[in-house]
Every structure is written in C-alpha cells, then in structure tokens.
Amino acid sequence: MLNGRTPSVKDVAAAAGVSLGTVSNVMNRPEVVSARTRERVERAMSELGFVRNESARQLRAGTSRTLAYVMLDGTNPFFHDVAQGIELAAEDADLSLFICNSNSRAAREEVHLDRLLQQRVQGILITPVDPAAAHLDELTRRGVPMVIVDRVRGADSCCSVSVDDVLGGRIAVEHLAEQGHTRVAVVGGPDSLGQVGERLQGAREIWESLGRDPDDLIYLPTDAMTVSEGRSAGERLAGLPARRRPTAAFCLNDLLALGLLQQGIGAGLRVPDDLAIVGFDDIEFASAAAVPLTSVRQPRQELGRAAAQLVLDEATNPNHRHEQLQFTPELVARASTVSRARAR
Amino acid sequence: MLNGRTPSVKDVAAAAGVSLGTVSNVMNRPEVVSARTRERVERAMSELGFVRNESARQLRAGTSRTLAYVMLDGTNPFFHDVAQGIELAAEDADLSLFICNSNSRAAREEVHLDRLLQQRVQGILITPVDPAAAHLDELTRRGVPMVIVDRVRGADSCCSVSVDDVLGGRIAVEHLAEQGHTRVAVVGGPDSLGQVGERLQGAREIWESLGRDPDDLIYLPTDAMTVSEGRSAGERLAGLPARRRPTAAFCLNDLLALGLLQQGIGAGLRVPDDLAIVGFDDIEFASAAAVPLTSVRQPRQELGRAAAQLVLDEATNPNHRHEQLQFTPELVARASTVSRARAR
DNA sequence: CGAGAAAGTTGAAATGTTTCATTGACCGTA
DNA sequence: TACGGTCAATGAAACATTTCAACTTTCTCG
Numbered sequence: 001m002l003n004g005r006t007p008s009v010k011d012v013a014a015a016a017g018v019s020l021g022t023v024s025n026v027m028n029r030p031e032v033v034s035a036r037t038r039e040r041v042e043r044a045m046s047e048l049g050f051v052r053n054e055s056a057r058q059l060r061a062g063t064s065r066t067l068a069y070v071m072l073d074g075t076n077p078f079f080h081d082v083a084q085g086i087e088l089a090a091e092d093a094d095l096s097l098f099i100c101n102s103n104s105r106a107a108r109e110e111v112h113l114d115r116l117l118q119q120r121v122q123g124i125l126i127t128p129v130d131p132a133a134a135h136l137d138e139l140t141r142r143g144v145p146m147v148i149v150d151r152v153r154g155a156d157s158c159c160s161v162s163v164d165d166v167l168g169g170r171i172a173v174e175h176l177a178e179q180g181h182t183r184v185a186v187v188g189g190p191d192s193l194g195q196v197g198e199r200l201q202g203a204r205e206i207w208e209s210l211g212r213d214p215d216d217l218i219y220l221p222t223d224a225m226t227v228s229e230g231r232s233a234g235e236r237l238a239g240l241p242a243r244r245r246p247t248a249a250f251c252l253n254d255l256l257a258l259g260l261l262q263q264g265i266g267a268g269l270r271v272p273d274d275l276a277i278v279g280f281d282d283i284e285f286a287s288a289a290a291v292p293l294t295s296v297r298q299p300r301q302e303l304g305r306a307a308a309q310l311v312l313d314e315a316t317n318p319n320h321r322h323e324q325l326q327f328t329p330e331l332v333a334r335a336s337t338v339s340r341a342r343a344r
Numbered sequence: 345m346l347n348g349r350t351p352s353v354k355d356v357a358a359a360a361g362v363s364l365g366t367v368s369n370v371m372n373r374p375e376v377v378s379a380r381t382r383e384r385v386e387r388a389m390s391e392l393g394f395v396r397n398e399s400a401r402q403l404r405a406g407t408s409r410t411l412a413y414v415m416l417d418g419t420n421p422f423f424h425d426v427a428q429g430i431e432l433a434a435e436d437a438d439l440s441l442f443i444c445n446s447n448s449r450a451a452r453e454e455v456h457l458d459r460l461l462q463q464r465v466q467g468i469l470i471t472p473v474d475p476a477a478a479h480l481d482e483l484t485r486r487g488v489p490m491v492i493v494d495r496v497r498g499a500d501s502c503c504s505v506s507v508d509d510v511l512g513g514r515i516a517v518e519h520l521a522e523q524g525h526t527r528v529a530v531v532g533g534p535d536s537l538g539q540v541g542e543r544l545q546g547a548r549e550i551w552e553s554l555g556r557d558p559d560d561l562i563y564l565p566t567d568a569m570t571v572s573e574g575r576s577a578g579e580r581l582a583g584l585p586a587r588r589r590p591t592a593a594f595c596l597n598d599l600l601a602l603g604l605l606q607q608g609i610g611a612g613l614r615v616p617d618d619l620a621i622v623g624f625d626d627i628e629f630a631s632a633a634a635v636p637l638t639s640v641r642q643p644r645q646e647l648g649r650a651a652a653q654l655v656l657d658e659a660t661n662p663n664h665r666h667e668q669l670q671f672t673p674e675l676v677a678r679a680s681t682v683s684r685a686r687a688r
Numbered sequence: 689c690g691a692g693a694a695a696g697t698t699g700a701a702a703t704g705t706t707t708c709a710t711t712g713a714c715c716g717t718a
Numbered sequence: 719t720a721c722g723g724t725c726a727a728t729g730a731a732a733c734a735t736t737t738c739a740a741c742t743t744t745c746t747c748g
Binding site: 006049051052053054055056058059064074075077080083084087096098099101114115117118119120142227258259261262265266284285288289290291292335 | 400402421427606633634636
C-alpha cells in the first residue's frame with residue numbers, strides 16, 4: 001500500500017483500523033479518544049515511522065508555526081545574541097525560528113521578506129537596513145505581525161524594541177569625563193545610521209552640559225561599524241597633532257572598539273593610560289579582549305525576547321496595540337578606561 | 345469575493361478571466377502562455393497583491409525548498425561562518441536555509457531534527473553533538489539527505505566535510521617548535537570531542553618525530569572550548585613551577601586562545617616573548633585580538649559551501665555516492681607567536 | 689426497560705497549489 | 719472541404735492534514 005512513500009495519516013488509519021479523523025484526534029486532542037484506540041493508533045504510528053507533514057498542516061491552518069528574524073549583520077555577534085533571545089521566546093511558544101541575514105543590503109532584505117511572506121510566517125522580527133523602507137509598510141498593509149528590533153520607526157505604525165541610544169551616548173561620555181579626560185573622540189558611522197546620530201547626540205549633550213568646549217569632542221566618522229574600520233580610525237587618531245589628540249575614544253560599537261584597541265596596542269599605546277576606550281553593545285568579546293573593554297551594555301537577549309513577545313501578542317491578541325519598548329543601557333566599566341591603579 | 349482573505353490563485357484566475365491552470369503556468373512555465381494572457385494574469389496578481397502559498401506548493405511537490413543547518417554552538421563565530429557558506433550555496437540553488445542551534449545539547453538537537461523532518465526539508469547539514477548518535481542513523485534510514493559538517497562519521501554511512509585535524513595539530517606544534525620552544529602546553533577539552541583527540545594526536549606525533557621528550561608536551565584539559573575556560577587554563581599554567589612551565593601554548597580553538605591571551609596579558613606576560621599562543625579555526629576575532637593570534641586556519645565558508653553542494657547532490661542525483669571530503673588546514677602566523685623583532 | 693445524555697468515532701469538505709490529459713481554435717495543405 | 723498539426727487554455731485530480739456535523743455505541747437514571 002505504501003511503497004517507499006513516507007506514510008501519511010491515511011496509512012496510519014488503515015494500519016490501526018480506524019478513520020482519518022481519529023488519527024488526527026490522537027495527535028491534536030488525545031483526550032477525546034479512548035485509551036484503547038489511542039494506544040492502537042500510537043503503535044501504528046511508531047511502527048510505520050509516521051511523521052506529520054507540516055506543509056499540509058499549515059495549508060489547512062492558514063499559517064505556519066514559525067517566527068522569523070531578519071538580522072542586519074551576521075558578522076556582528078550582537079545580532080546573534082538578539083536572535084538567541086528570540087529563539088528562547090519562540091521555544092516557549094512552541095514555534096520555530098527562521099533566521100535570515102540581510103548583510104545590510106536592502107535588496108537581500110527584500111528577497112528574504114518576500115520568501116517569508118510566501119511561507120506565511122506568524123510574525124516577522126527585523127532589524128532593517130532602513131526603518132523607513134517602503135517594503136516594510138507593505139508588510140504592515142498585509143497585516144503580517146512585525147516588530148522592529150534595535151531600531152525605531154515613526155508614527156506608531158508597528159511595534160519596536162530598542163535601547164535609549166541618546167542615553168547610551170551620554171553615559172559613555174560622562175564616564176570618560178569622570179575619568180578626567182578633557183579631549184574625547186567619538187568614532188563611528190556612517191551617520192546615515194539612526195543609532196550613530198543618536199549616540200553622538202547623547203555624547204554632545206552631556207559634553208556641553210558639563211561645560212566642556214564642543215571642539216574638544218572630536219567626531220571621527222567611519223564608513224562602517226567593523227573591526228577594520230576601527231583600526232583605520234586608530235591610525236587617523238594617531239595622525240592628529242599631539243595637542244589636538246584625544247586621550248579617550250568612545251566607539252559607537254564594540255567591533256570598532258576592538259579594532260581601535262588593537263591598533264593602539266600595536267602602536268605601543270598603553271590602554272587606558274595613553275588612550276581610554278569605551279565600546280557599545282557589550283558583546284561577549286568585549287570582556288574577552290586583551291584589555292577588557294568598558295562598554296555600554298544593551299540587554300541583548302532581553303531585546304530579542306521582548307520583541308518576540310510583542311510579535312506574538314500582535315499575532316494572537318485581537319485588540320493588540322502597537323508599543324515602542326525602550327530599554328535602558330548601562331555602563332560596564334572595565335580595564336580599558338579604568339587603570340588598574342585607580343580601580344579599587 | 346475575497347473578504348479580507350489573502351488572495352489565492354483562484355482569485356487571480358477569476359480576476360484575470362482565465363483558469364487556475366493558466367495562472368499556475370504563468371508562474372511556472374511562462375513560455376507556454378501567450379503574451380496577452382500572461383500580461384493580464386500578471387496585472388491581476390499585482391492588483392490583488394497575490395503571494396504564492398508555499399505550504400500548498402510544498403504539499404503538492406512533496407518536498408520543501410529549504411535546507412537546514414543544525415549548528416553546534418551559537419556562541420562560537422566559527423559556526424556562523426560555516427552557516428554563511430551554506431547560505432551562499434543555498435542561495436545559488438534558490439533554496440532557503442533554516443538555521444538551528446543545538447547548543448551542544450543532544451536533546452535540543454533531536455527536537456530540531458524532528459521538526460525538520462516534519463518540515464520535509466530537502467536536506468540537513470549538521471555538526472552533531474555526537475556523530476555516533478542513533479537519531480542520525482534514523483535520518484539516513486528515512487532517506488533524508490544529510491551531511492556531517494566539521495566532524496566525521498564511520499562507515500561511509502553518509503557524506504561529511506571536515507578538516508584534517510591531525511594535520512592541524514601537527515602544523516601548530518611544528519610552528520612552535522620552529523620558533524624555538526622546548527616546552528609546550530596543549531589546551532583544550534573535553535577529550536570526548538573527536539577533534540580534541542585528533543588535534544592532540546597530531547601535536548604529539550610531530551613532537552615525537554622531532555625527537556622531543558613527550559613530557560615536555562603538557563596536556564592541559566578543559567571542560568569546554570570557551571573563552572572563560574581559556575582564562576582558567578591560563579591560571580593553571582601560571583601556577584606551574586617555573587622549570588615545568590611551558591613557554592608556548594597550543595589552544596585547540598580560538599576562543600580558548602583568546603581567553604588565555606587575556607589572562608596572560610592581565611598577569612603581565614609579554615606575548616609572544618613570555619608566552620607564545622597558537623589558536624585553531626582562525627575566526628575573525630583571532631586577527632582582531634590585541635596581539636593578533638596565530639591560528640590554524642580552517643576554510644570556514646568553504647566547508648559550508650562544500651557541504652551544501654554534497655547535500656544537494658544527494659537530494660537530486662539518483663546515483664549519488666557518499667563522500668568524505670577533507671580540507672587541509674593551514675597555519676596563519678601572526679604576532680602571538682612571532683615577536684616583532686624576529687618577524688621580517 | 690426505555691429515554692436521554694455522554695462518549696467515541698466517522699466521513700466528507702476544505703485548504704492552495706501543480707500537473708497533465710483533454711479540448712478548442714486556428715492555420716496551411718492536399 | 720477535409721485533414722493533420724500547432725499553439726493555448728482548461729478542468730479535474732492529487733497532495734496530507736484538520737475540522738465538524740452527524741452518527742453509533744455505551745452509560746445512567748427514572
């Protein structure tokens with residue numbers, strides 16, 4: 001009857017001598033079927049090696065048991081930590097998580113979204129290349145539950161989960177000021193990234209409110225937020241005339257900070273004495289650096305978890321209201337800003 | 345006619361005034377339908393905002409357009425690089441990639457495999473917790489194309505793609521010996537991991553073939569291959585009596601090496617002069633370390649790409665033969681073993 | 689013993705797509 | 719005019735599951 005084919009409910013029903021409906025009941029509402037038949041069906045299932053066909057189930061149900069996360073940059077561990085948080089929440093809801101990577105390219109992002117739409121995923125979490133992109137509106141219009149992660153989007157058009165980047169910038173620079181630095185570089189870019197603007201803004205705000213000269217907060221733009229850009233920023237820093245050269249740098253993410261740290265140490269600087277460094281994100285590798293990095297910690301997993309919860313609410317709760325969740329970053333001081341002598 | 349529902353081929357057909365079959369043809373074999381009707385159908389599609397339902401398509405086709413990778417440890421960037429390689433190959437074959445993470449737990453791995461089976465994925469790539477696990481045989485028995493990544497499995501029971509770990513161990517230790525080290529530590533574990541055994545074996549082989557005293561190659565076992573285990577190995581190393589203390593360490597992966605490096609530098613050692621360090625894998629962060637790490641490079645992306653190609657062959661080629669692909673690792677010498685004075 | 693309720697089981701319909709044998713229209717040639 | 723041939727389009731069947739109204743059997747109580 002089943003020649004090579006993988007067995008279906010029909011085969012199980014035949015083997016157990018019951019109807020299709022009963023087999024389905026055994027799987028979906030075991031309580032309505034008598035112990036005797038249930039057992040018989042279960043035996044038939046394991047004998048045949050039956051495995052539910054998820055496509056058929058989905059087709060009938062109209063939606064899949066899957067959530068998706070479209071991450072921005074697979075080379076930055078930050079996003080994997082966020083994904084991990086999402087995964088945990090998905091797990092709790094008995095859903096699978098589909099992870100995509102746009103690699104900061106809008107075109108890839110669109111391809112992924114298209115596929116996810118075809119897959120009829122329950123909801124989409126995304127750290128978009130551009131939060132204002134039209135293809136995101138498209139999702140909203142279609143009624144696909146969507147949550148923006150680590151970015152924000154105007155107009156309450158959807159939920160988002162982010163961190164107060166302005167505040168992050170403030171506490172980073174405040175910390176450096178407290179450590180006695182009077183000339184500080186801010187390293188990051190491109191400033192088309194919303195976060196770059198906000199972290200920089202926070203940095204400037206606190207700097208001025210401390211009564212410092214704006215000229216002593218030097219913005220060093222980069223083309224991307226990568227280790228190698230961090231290195232090259234370090235070279236530019238070293239090239240500044242000594243009286244203009246900052247004694248501390250606030251890097252807009254940890255990858256930049258790691259690059260800068262490496263370049264500095266390679267050039268013979270002592271960190272933090274000659275150059276103090278603050279990063280942002282507090283990825284695992286920040287604390288693992290040769291000189292452990294002071295960093296502005298984002299609750300990475302928590303970000304993902306919260307986002308997943310929002311998207312699930314949107315998917316299941318009929319009177320869901322869009323929410324813009326914002327977490328508070330906090331400074332984790334380590335050796336890259338606090339010299340051993342001074343610490344403790 | 346369609347009230348709120350997302351439109352189906354049927355709706356498109358009605359709107360365009362053609363039959364279901366024609367709409368399907370427009371999507372799957374546009375060449376058989378006349379330009380006039382094709383255009384009409386396409387207009388109807390975009391007007392209705394039609395999106396193919398992948399579940400229905402899969403149900404009919406019997407298999408999904410998806411590959412899956414079950415990675416071993418999401419906190420190790422190595423596996424993300426492998427995944428990236430798989431993704432690229434999947435992309436070329438116009439397939440999606442489903443990424444799962446077993447986090448080194450056999451139970452999670454089994455749950456994931458079960459789900460993937462239900463999903464009827466085209467093939468499964470996996471870096472298993474235990475290559476000998478019974479649930480892997482299960483897959484083979486079911487005829488699901490499967491490739492083991494970065495591990496091997498006896499008996500030609502399936503394809504695998506790996507790196508010659510024995511050779512990796514040899515070249516790492518050979519390099520250290522060439523640099524003049526006479527007492528070397530090998531750091532890693534647990535030795536239930538196949539790779540640990542093989543890399544260690546390679547290390548011992550070359551050591552003896554160089555005529556060195558086996559007692560001068562000191563195995564320092566760890567509980568896991570993580571940064572923090574690397575740190576604690578560093579402490580144990582420092583605790584050794586000076587005349588027994590090695591001047592170089594071969595860490596069985598880069599995370600360990602990073603941890604060891606950090607601990608060493610924190611304790612005031614100069615790397616490589618007081619302690620030389622070699623890692624394994626050559627992840628991105630190895631070259632980004634404060635003292636750039638010498639490491640045994642595995643072709644990470646290539647590993648993934650090759651594995652994907654094998655799984656695709658198994659899925660599509662009726663006279664597929666299982667293959668055990670093995671790549672050759674190569675040493676990338678950096679500052680952590682070659683002091684600046686000596687280099688060039 | 690019989691009526692009614694409860695428990696258990698059934699069978700058909702529905703989901704959205706693809707495939708393929710069949711039909712229909714049109715054209716040129718014998 | 720009739721015939722074969724090509725090109726387009728059609729409609730029904732198939733995929734594997736879930737749901738639900740309807741049916742049968744068993745149980746309970748008067």
